[in-house]
């Protein structure tokens with residue numbers, strides 16, 4: 001059962017547990033946590049050594065006895081206990097005590113569209129471990145649409161595309177509900193993977209996954225568009241010798257390499273539009289697509305969508321935190337519920 005606005009208004013905090021980042025909004029305070037969903041633990045003692053940014057930096061650089069784990073995978077909590085420990089550390093003592101003081105702590109969490117019951121259960125269990133006596137579930141698509149200011153409650157169509165790390169969800173919303181939606185398991189991680197594979201095959205260069213962002217940045221500005229630089233110098237490690245080496249990478253080839261994962265995203269937009277009633281599609285031709293989620297910042301992604309769909313494409317102001325900000329807006333009671341009383 002999706003939570004009602006009234007139930008959400010009674011919640012004290014909201015959590016967006018993403019494959020890449022964890023965000024927490026506390027009612028009356030705002031966004032208090034926006035950190036990578038990563039924890040590092042000492043396998044000898046079982047103690048947690050680091051969480052968030054610091055733990056992410058440790059990835060691939062740890063001695064044997066330290067293990068870096070990601071308790072959320074593909075938008076689902078896969079290690080509930082570790083997710084609880086990570087969240088406790090990310091919230092810190094002060095915040096945790098403030099929340100614990102509430103006599104009947106209520107939390108909200110967003111889950112991917114059509115999340116299966118096990119995934120929903122895992123999200124609920126995680127918040128229960130933080131002391132929540134009641135947990136409300138909200139569809140990420142609705143939360144993100146509210147967070148980027150789309151007129152969700154109006155009888156007109158809005159199209160939203162949530163570009164996460166592990167998945168991309170596309171939906172048409174009207175009257176506060178999802179009319180049609182599609183979810184593809186392709187996101188920022190698949191794009192990063194495609195770039196790493198391209199460099200390995202074409203240039204015999206190994207690029208640590210953490211260096212993919214600098215590559216994207218090097219290509220940025222109008223980077224992954226055809227107006228960007230023709231070539232860019234990239235540093236990495238030679239696959240055979242293991243020595244540091246730099247190569248001149250052809251930008252157009254990188255653009256082609258990431259086209260493959262992004263084609264799946266374009267297909268899902270086509271499918272959503274085909275399943276959508278014609279009146280709503282007419283609205284969408286004017287209003288276009290709103291992109292949210294961290295991967296919406298991928299340079300040139302919006303241009304690619306514009307070319308492929310011939311529709312206006314907008315990127316939200318802070319695309320990465322839209323979902324949790326939307327939950328926050330609902331917690332603070334700033335969303336006017338639509339009264340659909342029977343006409344007498």
Ligand SMILES: Nc1ncnc2c1ncn2[C@@H]1O[C@H](COP(=O)(O)OP(=O)(O)OP(=O)(O)O)[C@@H](O)[C@H]1O
Pocket residue numbers: 017018019020021022074075076163164165166167187188189192216293294295296297298299320
């Ligand atoms: N400036 C940027 N340019 C390109 N990609 C980016 C940028 N910033 C973040 N990303 C990508 O966005 C993804 C993270 O997005 P987001 O924070 O929405 O994910 P998430 O909510 O944790 O994941 P999910 O919703 O899939 O569980 C990462 O894959 C990251 O590579």
Ligand SMILES: [Mg+2]
Pocket residue numbers: 016017018019164165293323
């Ligand atoms: Mg997300």
